[in-house]
Amino acid sequence: MDASTIIARRIAQELRDGMLVNLGIGIPTLVANYVPAGLHVFFQSENGLIGTGPVPEEGMRQARLTDAGGRVVTALPGAATFDSATSFGLIRGGHVDMTVLGGLEVDVTGRLANWTIPGKMVPGMGGAMDLVSGARRVVVAMQHTAKGKSKIVSQCRLPLTSVRPVDLVVTELAVIAFPNGRATLLEVAPGVQVADVLAATEAPLIVRDDVHPMPLGSEVPA
Amino acid sequence: MDASTIIARRIAQELRDGMLVNLGIGIPTLVANYVPAGLHVFFQSENGLIGTGPVPEEGMRQARLTDAGGRVVTALPGAATFDSATSFGLIRGGHVDMTVLGGLEVDVTGRLANWTIPGKMVPGMGGAMDLVSGARRVVVAMQHTAKGKSKIVSQCRLPLTSVRPVDLVVTELAVIAFPNGRATLLEVAPGVQVADVLAATEAPLIVRDDVHPMPLGSEVPA
């Protein structure tokens, strides 16, 4: 299983029936492919849609129906559309139960940087700052390292997305939470040892006695 | 012509094509009966309607279609409905070109009191404070006196609706504006003399050289 699949499948285990969930671009989008059977989850695209469905069949594209990445999608029965002020009211007002975003760095207290690399990449924060500040639960989906360097760091070098700590970081190696403001290892990926995670992580991690393997659910066809 | 008719017909002369106008309960409502021929005016009910029409024919009532006084009305072709936040966005944001409200007192600088008589009547301000603070043009429709006492006063004794001065006061005797923050007599009703107005008015009035009779338009059937 590749890194993205591990991350997406693990995060899908966080879904609960009736949740309103916002998925960022990239790995987070994949989470929608692994919704556990029997759950009804609402997916929001922050450009103004709840009930985002998969990409349409050939010949059935509607250019006015896109996700937050600008990709043409479909709408599930019972979908709702709305303007951007309402969309961010849902986000800022805590109506989004969970948001899944990519990350560049997460510090030892759970603070996320994910919107710019000064001098290199200035894409802008888009909706990320509102999502991290406002969603009930913030989950970061990212590879554990970039170019061999840990993305879970003692202190963020990059500009923060929010001072609010995230709730969970899921990588292809580990699941990390931040109880009492300290990065804590909860789970390891199948075949990964605690020592592997510690070796790959810059930030000091509290290791719980009950570190266990990630639940990945059963694969559901996309 | 009774007082209400004079006031309503005079105020109708202030209407311009394409205006969005909010009419308060009472005399202001009558203004809609005298829209000059050839003008298309949008009337807003602040409970969430633009395109408010007259009361329906017998047997055609729709209980979910009311004006700001709670009266069952109709909607004209091209009407629009919206929630209260949007309705007051239109008002506060200056999209309402003219509002016509009743008044209890207007002071010599044009400040209006129209929402409460402490110890006697506590109806609440409803939308009046937003209308007076936010509409582009504020016109007060009221009788010149109440129980023989002038309602145009040196200083309001009643709690103010807004510190923003109104633009025009129309009574059954006179039209008064507030250039440079001073009550100024512009027009008198048919058959009324300047001296009659001065005698009926507590506030000192500046009398313009060119005081002229109120234009009342031609009566348009309701």
Add this chain to the structure above:
Amino acid sequence: MKTIGLGEAASLIPDGASVMIGGFMGVGTPERVIDELVRRGTGNLTVIANDTAMPGVGIGKLIRAGLVRRAIVSHIGLNPETQQQMIAGKTDVELVPQGTLIERIRAGGFGLGGVLTATGVGTVVEKGKATITLDGKTYLVERPLRADFALVSAFAADYLGNLQYALTARNFNPVIAMAADVVIVDAEHIVPTGVIAPDHVMTPAPLVDYLVAH
């Protein structure tokens, strides 16, 4: 979203709860839920709504039954019973300009710490409020309002909980549906999922906690 009976819906609301209620002079108010609260005698309520309607209509029923301890409303002009209870000290009435009231509720639901408005500056509404002067203009800092419950009246609800309102019965309803911990909806029509087109949904389903069964 869960579908429940009328009695069960009303039983969720304890004495002393804060309750936002849709409606403008009784138009767009969930009458059935109000009737059930009156029947049960759920009291000591804080009601946040545009008005208290007329005696014996909509929120006026709660007033008449003496169930409202505190009302945050924009006016009570058409309900002399509210005025009497206010003067008698039975009901605290906080009068808020209508545009400010709906904007405070929206701020509560939209996650804002407040809004700045010129409405009420220099009037009794200013009393006890922070003001801020920006670019030479003074504004009141108006704080968000939230409630334990929102009692929403809709024209149609689908099986998921998407809502549609009709004509001027919309008023406060979509805004209060954002601003309460528990949202209870009474819909005139319940329709299968998909019957309300996405562009016509006025309150998205995830905001609705309970739909009162027909």
Add this chain to the structure above:
Amino acid sequence: MKTIGLGEAASLIPDGASVMIGGFMGVGTPERVIDELVRRGTGNLTVIANDTAMPGVGIGKLIRAGLVRRAIVSHIGLNPETQQQMIAGKTDVELVPQGTLIERIRAGGFGLGGVLTATGVGTVVEKGKATITLDGKTYLVERPLRADFALVSAFAADYLGNLQYALTARNFNPVIAMAADVVIVDAEHIVPTGVIAPDHVMTPAPLVDYLVAH
């Protein structure tokens, strides 16, 4: 509301104007009006919009033509040309969190002096902004945005100017239609008055100044 030709519509907008433009990655952007601005070379514009789309798409056409002096947007990630112009100092880019951006535009259109939001507190977004601490929580005071023109893309407009948007092409459009001195609408369909039902009107007619003729 006045119906005018495309050329006349674009000619209303002078060099140096501030322009709010609807759309999200080009979806819901009035392409015809943009094309005409490019043809005329209307430059030195301040653009307020969610993003600058992609190179050669929507607002990306204005960028490519070098017509944008200043952009107030939430991201430019999919348009490297905007990034290049920013680095070269040709275009000032002010990045604003998307939820804050739309709320600032709304405040401009809804007559608010600003809104208080926790979004951006403790980040670079806070720089140069007033903060206010209420009940122990710190908020940024975010000021209203307005523009000389709003360029709105609608799905349908009726003869009076009532507008309806479709699906995710709605985005910023109904909000900018409240926040500009002059509102110019390009609608995919023009329909007789009454064809859009009152409950389906998303922008009421009095907000629209000009409708581009078909």
